[in-house]
Amino acid sequence: MRTDDLSTRESLRLTVRTATDSVRDAARYATSWLVLCSVLTIAQAFLPGAQVVLLQQLINALTSSDQAPLWGPLLGLTAVVGLMYPMGQVYLASTHRMALRLRLRYRSDLAFAIARLAPSRIARPDVGAALTASQTATGAIDHVAGKVLQVVGAGITSTVLCAVVWRIDPVAGLLIVAALLPTVLAFTVIARMEAREWPAVATFERAAEYATEQLVQQRPATELAVLGSGPKVAATVAARRGEAMRVLDRMIGTAMRMELVAALGTAVIFGAALVALVTGGATGADAAAAVAGAISGLNAIRLCGYAVGVIITATPQATIYRDFLATARPAEPQSVTREAASVRLEHVSYTYPGAAEPALKDVSIHANRGELIALVGVNGAGKTTLINVLVGLLTADEGRVLIGGTDADELTETERLGYVGLLVQEFGRFEFSLRDVVALGRPGPVTDDEVYRALSSAEAEVFTRRLRLDDQLGQQWGGTGISGGQWQRLALARIYLRDAAVWILDEPTSAVDAEAEREIFAGLRGSGADRITIVVSHRAWTLREMDRIYVIDDGAVVEQGTYASLLADQGSRFAAIFTDQELEVERGAARSR
Ligand SMILES: Nc1ncnc2c1ncn2[C@@H]1O[C@H](COP(=O)(O)OP(=O)(O)OP(=O)(O)O)[C@@H](O)[C@H]1O
Secondary structure (H helix, E strand, C coil): CCCCCHHHHHHHHHHHHHHHHHHHHHHHCCCHHHHHHHHHHHHHHHHHHHHHHHHHHHHHHHCCCCCCHHHHHHHHHHHHHHHHHHHHHHHHHHHHHHHHHHHHHHHHHHHHHHHHCCCCHHHCCHHHHHHHHHHHHHHCCCCCCHHHHHHHHHHHHHHHHHHHHHCCCCHHHHHHCCCCHHHHHHHHHHHHHHHHHHHHHHHHHHHHHHHHHHHHHHHHHHHHHCCCHHHHHHHHHHHHHHHHHHHHHHHHHHHHHHHHHHHHHHHHHHHHHHHHHHHHCHHHHHHHHHHHHHHHHHHHHHHHHHHHHHHHHHHHHHHHHHHHHHHCCCCCCCCCCCCEEEEEEEEEECCCCCCCCCEEEEEEEEEEECCEEEEEECCCCCCHHHHHHHHCCCCCCEEEECCCCHHHHHCCCHHHHEEEEECCCCCCCCCCEHHHHHHHHCCCCHHHHHHHHHHCCCCCCHHHHCCCCCEEHHHHHHCCCCCCCCHHHHHHHHHHHCCEEEEEEEECCCCCCCHHHHHHHHHHHHCCCCCCEECCCCCCHCCCCCCCEEEEEEEEEEEECCCHHHHHHHHHHHHHHHHHHHHHHHHHHHCCC
8 A cells, every 4th residue: 555645534544443443452452451441531531520510619619608518529629639640640551551462462463474474475575564564563553542542531521621611601611622623633734744754764664674683693793793894784774774763853843843833723722712711701710610620621632632643653554564464364274295296397487577587498397206306507597496486486477387286376375385395595593492493394283203303314313412302592592502504404304394295405405514415315315205305406426316307507407317317428518517526526436445
């Protein structure tokens, strides 16, 4: 949704929606606090009106010659004045506690919504921006329900005051209600400005947060510190935050000017109400009572303006948050599919948006159950793109993908992903407990035995033997630090645990030492009879055991065959890529003989 060309009507509609959604959420997730806050709001709302009536009675009792009761109004007035402050404090604390519960709910809902995002959407810039904006929004929208109550309270206060003062002087009564108008009008203008400017703030903040993460996260931070380039990234953070600050500054300036004009308007109307009271022929007692009540009522009315402001300010953020939640994929539980007879890509072409050249050109590959297949090619040849099309993270422009004989387009994204165990080049280093790091391999519960088996299959048992499954990994959490190759073996353990029909391993041993690499590939060969294994590898010797190797060059399959047959053809692309490595391996083997 474009928020910059919203009409006043539309922004008002969104503001009302934000208000009602927030109260509905409070009713659901913080019921008792909403009830308490509502009761306090209503009670507080009647205090200024009660003050007028009681003051009127008290002054009348003091000044009239007949024996009007004195103690009743005096005690009542004491109670009203005495209650105003403590009631206000309890109300404030209660709205905070309600907001805490709502924030927890909003943050949890957002985490689950993000977790449900289809992988194909995660990398999209618009989704990334909405995600960051939604995260920021949770800190702004949690207070909205409390502010709605404040607005309702101010409405009641004005109405009661109007009714009470009306009896003394109708014009003054009406003017007291009219004192609300400048504030409401000012905040309507502020709302439009906020809706227009806020997305720009979110974009700058997102860029700043990304750069900050690079300074904070252990790995990039260490790299930057070693390079001595941290200050360059810090300068980016400062620049982006500066841009955000300038937009915010402009917004606050405009809001401040509007609020001042509104405050002036309110003061003028209020003054007019006072003049009406004094000149309208009210008795001294009535006028004094009305003035005192109106003064304390004015405070509630001012707070109402502020509350409307908070709701309006939160509206663009709340709209982004709720739209994000609404478009997150419904929670369709993934289940892992263990068998597929074959996988095929047929005449697949793909061009990245905005790219001049296709990254894949008429690519056809196939793999049957039990086969170990390799994709090889130089950097940028198209291997990762091919994998992403196979998995469904990218959609082919032409051609089709068949999994187990079914056109993958006929599967839902969740069903399709359920067939796959994907180990990407940039595998996750999830710094949780050892058990959790491995258990992430598949949805649903995982037993300790399964975790141990997966660790053993991925050649990770050796270094995890000294750890317990509950041990925290990652030094920044006070846990155990482990090496890059060990992290990669844990990532492979997740794939073993998942045990899906099609394993796609993008350089699964790039960080692993030669001995472990040999064992890992022997393990893949030995245990792969029931699955399809597709490996991207840059190391010649790992390709010897492959049933078929596809050589990708400049987005096309230029050769296919076994290691021996491809290498035998001296003029082949494969030979050009691997001959040097092969000779190196042979020399190494000769030396060790
Ligand atoms: N998101 C993207 N947008 C535009 N072009 C891209 C994108 N990702 C990759 N490319 C381009 O597509 C081509 C194929 O890239 P791909 O990542 O598939 O290569 P690769 O064979 O996996 O390389 P490597 O061995 O380095 O991992 C390259 O020219 C690359 O620059």
